Amino acid sequence: MKYFLSLLLLPAFCAAAISLMPMPAKIVPGQGALPMNAMLRVTVAGYSDTRLESAVERLATRVSRQTGIPRIHRPSDALPALVVSVKAAAPDWPTLGEDESYELTVDAASAQLKAPTVTGALRGMETFAQLIVPAPHGFEIPSVHIEDHPRYPWRGLMLDVSRHWMPIEVVLRNLVGMAAVKLNVFHWHLSDDQGFLVESKRFPKLQQLGSDGFFYTQDEVRRVIAYARDRGIRVVPEFDIPGHTTAWFAAYPELAAAPGPYEIERYWGIFKPTMDPSNEAVYTFLDAFLQEMTALFPDPYFHIGGDEVEGSQWKESSAVQKFARDNNLANQAAIHGYFNTRVQSMVKKYGKIMVGWDEVLQPGLAPDTIIQSWRGQTALATAAKSGYRGILSFGYYLDHLRPASYHYKIDPGESLGGEACMWNEYASAENVDSRIWPRMIAIAERFWSPRETTDLGSMYDRMESVSRQLDFVGLEHHTYQEAMLARIGPVEPLRVLADAVETAGVQSRRQAQKYSSLIPLNRMVDAAHPESEYVRQLELAVKRGDVETLKAALTIWSQNKVSVDELQPLSINLRAAASIGLEMLSYIEKRQTPPADWRARQTSRLDAMNRPIAELYLAAVRPIQALFEGRFVIN
Numbered sequence: 001m002k003y004f005l006s007l008l009l010l011p012a013f014c015a016a017a018i019s020l021m022p023m024p025a026k027i028v029p030g031q032g033a034l035p036m037n038a039m040l041r042v043t044v045a046g047y048s049d050t051r052l053e054s055a056v057e058r059l060a061t062r063v064s065r066q067t068g069i070p071r072i073h074r075p076s077d078a079l080p081a082l083v084v085s086v087k088a089a090a091p092d093w094p095t096l097g098e099d100e101s102y103e104l105t106v107d108a109a110s111a112q113l114k115a116p117t118v119t120g121a122l123r124g125m126e127t128f129a130q131l132i133v134p135a136p137h138g139f140e141i142p143s144v145h146i147e148d149h150p151r152y153p154w155r156g157l158m159l160d161v162s163r164h165w166m167p168i169e170v171v172l173r174n175l176v177g178m179a180a181v182k183l184n185v186f187h188w189h190l191s192d193d194q195g196f197l198v199e200s201k202r203f204p205k206l207q208q209l210g211s212d213g214f215f216y217t218q219d220e221v222r223r224v225i226a227y228a229r230d231r232g233i234r235v236v237p238e239f240d241i242p243g244h245t246t247a248w249f250a251a252y253p254e255l256a257a258a259p260g261p262y263e264i265e266r267y268w269g270i271f272k273p274t275m276d277p278s279n280e281a282v283y284t285f286l287d288a289f290l291q292e293m294t295a296l297f298p299d300p301y302f303h304i305g306g307d308e309v310e311g312s313q314w315k316e317s318s319a320v321q322k323f324a325r326d327n328n329l330a331n332q333a334a335i336h337g338y339f340n341t342r343v344q345s346m347v348k349k350y351g352k353i354m355v356g357w358d359e360v361l362q363p364g365l366a367p368d369t370i371i372q373s374w375r376g377q378t379a380l381a382t383a384a385k386s387g388y389r390g391i392l393s394f395g396y397y398l399d400h401l402r403p404a405s406y407h408y409k410i411d412p413g414e415s416l417g418g419e420a421c422m423w424n425e426y427a428s429a430e431n432v433d434s435r436i437w438p439r440m441i442a443i444a445e446r447f448w449s450p451r452e453t454t455d456l457g458s459m460y461d462r463m464e465s466v467s468r469q470l471d472f473v474g475l476e477h478h479t480y481q482e483a484m485l486a487r488i489g490p491v492e493p494l495r496v497l498a499d500a501v502e503t504a505g506v507q508s509r510r511q512a513q514k515y516s517s518l519i520p521l522n523r524m525v526d527a528a529h530p531e532s533e534y535v536r537q538l539e540l541a542v543k544r545g546d547v548e549t550l551k552a553a554l555t556i557w558s559q560n561k562v563s564v565d566e567l568q569p570l571s572i573n574l575r576a577a578a579s580i581g582l583e584m585l586s587y588i589e590k591r592q593t594p595p596a597d598w599r600a601r602q603t604s605r606l607d608a609m610n611r612p613i614a615e616l617y618l619a620a621v622r623p624i625q626a627l628f629e630g631r632f633v634i635n
């Protein structure tokens, strides 16, 4: 079978930098490059099936978008090709621990992708697409030999769709992004205090009264699962019980440990409403519910949440307290343990293995349970000591808005792998991509690549390069910003300011105001990035001693004027910092030492700018401070 994309052979003129992420297990650069200036033909040799065919078709589109080279449908057999040789089908559904390995060889004449299974070929095709780089006369693929396989079998992204509704398009495009960086588990957090977001045919009031009217129909769920399967991604649903369940009680208050009525929660936090573990009707309800949902989701793993049980409803309920005494349940943890054991036996009856947040780790838990560690890495070690398999999420909370370098240093150690978590109290469908990407790419590398892949400079350079390519798979982590800024006011000065700031972490947001699902996320803090690539480039310019680049940026900053009330102080600080930077730069250029008192005054002014304003940090201060730290040496 032949697929016709685009490729034309031209003499190779230079070997471009290889910018892959995640970094393959083994990579041997070769001489020269395969030019990619027109048609690329993809030939499937050996085993093929519809999953492989659609992956090849997607690769064609991807390459065409990424290069701007149009796809044509009557290619010449004479053109060189990417030859995909697969030995056998992948498991019918993406499976924990399946073979994902592949080998890719590119030389000046052609490219060969070999994999034991279709899943390996999927991973290899993503590598192939990443290898395409701009060259002086178009595009090319550097000659290279790659042998690759993942370090961990569980490489996930958790998406919370309850705090802010995430339409199916958001889910689908993030699945494409996940596949692009070889992630293989989509953990779908489908219910919480603020919403129950999936259609139950058995208990339709769950989505009718437990949501604002937006939820995924079962057909949509099946569409997401099929879309993920095509990309070698498992879908693990989470229905968080017994806490985080206010939305269930909006529909069925009788499930709660305290009388209702209840409404879906609008605020963020840990709330009292909790299922009643002493009420047999709760288990009858859950059994029917789990029967329905375990049939809807084909993956053998099923997440029951289990985090942050607030406890006061149990303490205050005489029925729960009597139940605890009658069953020798000494405390809240023991009651929770009892509840989990009951739920686990139902999950098992329906053929599934239970996954829970680390609070579920209590005596009596079935040995095949997977513990998702979020409160610290010790839970992972404790679980392992007791023989449980674990996945790490502590350190991978994307909603905390920490830099990629922070996440990159966290290692899942002896576990199945990890999951990055995107909780969406402070993100909406409009900007969620920018809270996941590009930092997710760095975490994906930690999950896939050899442990020794740790160089931060290389990581940031490659992350930026892959992040730019992800624009062509449909992610909106760059494109969202312009429209959001233009909505706030005149876009030019806002864009300059947006590039000079970084969002403060989740703590700042929690303290800033009493946020709720009804407060719009339409301010600069929602438009700005968690990390400024623009500022990083200027920090690199300082290291290079690149006066021209710095002067140009500082000059633009020194003229920034934004009139939005909450942003004025930031804009004023940006102008002031830039003026200080320009002055320091002129001392450096003249090879003069600035007066000590001037220097002391300016450094303390810069230090004072290092506090959040409007939930934003002025990242622009960093390269200017670096000038004062003597890191600048003119070339």
Ligand code: ACM
Pocket: 307, 308, 357, 374
């Ligand atoms: C969690 O962050 N409550 C799992």
